[in-house]
Amino acid sequence: QKEVEQNSGPLSxxxxxxxxxxxxxxxxxxxxxxxxxxxxxxxxxxxxSIYSNGDKEDGRFTAQLNKASQYVSLLIxxxxxxxxxxxxxxxxxxxxxxxxxxTGTRLTVIP
Amino acid sequence: xxxxxxxxxxxxRKEGQNVTLSxxxxxxxxxxxxxRQDPGxxxxxxxxxxxxxxxxxxxxxxxxxxxxxxxxxxPLTVTSAQKNPTAFxxxxxxSWGTGITYxxxxxPGTRLTVT
Numbered sequence: 001q002k003e004v005e006q007n008s009g010p011l012s013x014x015x016x017x018x019x020x021x022x023x024x025x026x027x028x029x030x031x032x033x034x035x036x037x038x039x040x041x042x043x044x045x046x047x048x049s050i051y052s053n054g055d056k057e058d059g060r061f062t063a064q065l066n067k068a069s070q071y072v073s074l075l076i077x078x079x080x081x082x083x084x085x086x087x088x089x090x091x092x093x094x095x096x097x098x099x100x101x102x103t104g105t106r107l108t109v110i111p
Numbered sequence: 112x113x114x115x116x117x118x119x120x121x122x123x124r125k126e127g128q129n130v131t132l133s134x135x136x137x138x139x140x141x142x143x144x145x146x147r148q149d150p151g152x153x154x155x156x157x158x159x160x161x162x163x164x165x166x167x168x169x170x171x172x173x174x175x176x177x178x179x180x181x182x183x184x185x186p187l188t189v190t191s192a193q194k195n196p197t198a199f200x201x202x203x204x205x206s207w208g209t210g211i212t213y214x215x216x217x218x219p220g221t222r223l224t225v226t
Contacts (some may be wrong), residue, residue, distance in 0.1 A: 028129070030215060032213065035213075035215065042219070042220070043201050043217040043218060043219050043220045044154070044201070044217050045217070046214055046216060049214055060195070088153070088154075092213055098156060098159065098214075099156075099215060101153040101154040102153060103151075103153040104153065
């Protein structure tokens with residue numbers, strides 16, 4: 001199993017809907033997780049980090065961590081066309097400060 | 112403005128030439144990293160440095176070299192030994208130490224094309 005696995009998509013949602021992005025992880029990662037957004041041709045931008053079991057909300061974004069099931073998700077409420085990007089699920093390697101990157105899920109928000 | 116700068120944005124080189132990519136940060140971060148990204152693939156770690164004058168190989172260090180003479184700067188040299196150098200190169204930085212969160216922040220990237 002890869003350390004971090006994402007559904008590569010693509011995922012399409014209509015404007016105003018909730019977009020749900022999911023990620024599973026292996027035992028090789030620690031309990032620190034990050035979601036990055038990457039627009040085409042640009043560098044990744046950190047949008048959320050989560051370290052504790054449960055939900056963390058920041059504006060339209062909610063990150064969810066379920067340690068028992070080893071998955072982490074990102075919900076985007078009221079999706080906008082400007083949210084169209086690739087979203088990277090990233091986890092910290094256990095015992096190090098290196099990151100494991102998922103291959104990303106491409107999200108398209110349809111106006 | 113605090114941030115990470117990379118230059119140049121686009122770089123074209125002939126096969127067999129070494130090329131150096133610049134990365135500078137003014138975030139006062141101790142750790143700096145180099146990644147490459149290929150189309151449809153995740154980021155792969157080339158080298159990282161946690162402190163001045165020290166650096167470690169990542170997953171794909173062959174054909175690359177780095178230096179860390181200043182805290183703010185972490186240049187990457189792509190040598191002629193790198194078999195497939197055309198890629199998008201990303202530099203990142205983070206805090207480093209006990210009890211911190213290791214959030215990495217990325218520069219804008221350099222797109223290298225070797226023909």
